[in-house]
Amino acid sequence: MSNLRILYKNIFDDYSGAAMSVPGSVIGHQLINLKDDQKAKTWRSVDLSSPKMIITWASAQEISGVALAFTNLIAGSTFQITLYDDPAAGTLLHDTGAIPVTYNYDPPVGFDSIGSASFAYGGGAHVSAFFNSVSGVERMEIELTSAGNPDGYIEISRIIAGKFWEPNENADYGAKTDFIDTTTGMRTSAGDLITDRGTITRAMEFSMQAMDAQDKAALNNLFRSIGKSQPLFISLVPGNGPITEEQLSQQIYGKLDLDLSVTLPFFQRYSASKRIVEI
Template identity: 25%
Template sequence: MATLTCAPTPLAEQPVTHLQDLRRQRMMRTVDTADHVITATWSAPQRISCIGLFGHNMRKSSAQWRVQLFSDSAWTTSVYDSGSIPMTVVKGFRALTWRVDAWRATIFSDRDSAFSVLWLDDSHAIQSLRITLSDTTNPDGYLEAYRLLAGLHWQPTHGPAFGASLQVDDPTELTQTAGGTLAAVSRGAPTRRLSLELRWMSRDADARRLIEMLSNQSKRKQMLLSLFPGAGSGEEIDYTILGRISDSPQIAIVHPQRARAKLTFTEG
């Protein structure tokens, strides 16, 4: 696990270490909207090709972040620098809701929270990273997030087959009153479940990598699944899940050079 620090220091009851806590209600929150720098170090080199910040409130088009990766633990030998880039994507002309959306509204403007993911073309061996958050006009008066991810990502040679299904599970319990009203007797946060099938995996590369990933992660650890990575659209938001694999997948050899797998991921 990485060692995290943040400058200036966040609220004492909502520290930067909450970004490593699997409980979503454990937020990191800053005391103001000044630029904040999050740093992380590892005791040994790690290979990184994906960095994501989840559940944050930096949804405006003016919000920027900068991701820097270093091969040493002292943040001196740089191997990657994203420069200052937007944290969210501005809605396209056709996606704007006229007389409702403000100019330069982003794809997260009408959402309670946002996520930002940086998918790198190549992996880097690093031992430290620095993330600079900049959103001085944030209307909340502070910056917050609940999860920081940094690791390797994998993309199969061929994408999922058509038929991938997204299910929204709402644990709210309903009861009908004597007057006929359908009332909620208990409430819970809805979660998404995404099921997909990989039908055209190569046995020597895709299937072996998937088996390795599932064996290392299994149900014990969180994973990030994105059906439309980097699309910058509402569809990417809907089909990106930070959660766990929720079944015991079977990988079938269906051809001398091909394998198939069915996977289900549950948010949380």
């Protein structure tokens, strides 16, 4: 299994052009929304069989990972990423093939789907693909399918693309994912429990207790670069194959929640703990 992978420099936001191969975005849910970190701002297409986004850059980019955060992709859906060396034609540099989603969680209580209406209550799904680094990219195409989606449309809140960082030494065993439920309860004078439903978000926490000097330098650079103000995408179980429950549960799009403290537990080995909270 690959070590954890982190996307923290999102070149998607630097695109020079974004369009659909066939116009089909829902009014109010255009491609520009994919640059916004507010979960409720999404791109939608009522084409469930083959909507294709075409993203271009004015200069060559390097890409080794692409993530689609907060989607309504259910089991049976697919996504495919192709990279080219020209904004309009050119040579195919990489093709992931159609990557299937093999699992989806039930919608939160009170919702009929895992779409954006439920994102604040535990809905939505992240999917991602990681691959060997590809240089000279000037165009990225993302094609999707989601036959039978109960929403009647495909929906994505955020795209993250760029070059991933992977440590030489993986995260320690014991990484955990927390579900943070802000629901509150009050006991009435009659003895009844009155519940005020709150939002549900996730947090991921893990340690790296045996980093070498190269990993320590890269982690310092990451934190100095984005701090706690900018989002990142982390997968503890990265791959480029089918999206399983394990992948759905072990990746997160969020922000660092703790200051970075690096310790020196023994000679030329470094230790740090990270906690990331969902946006």
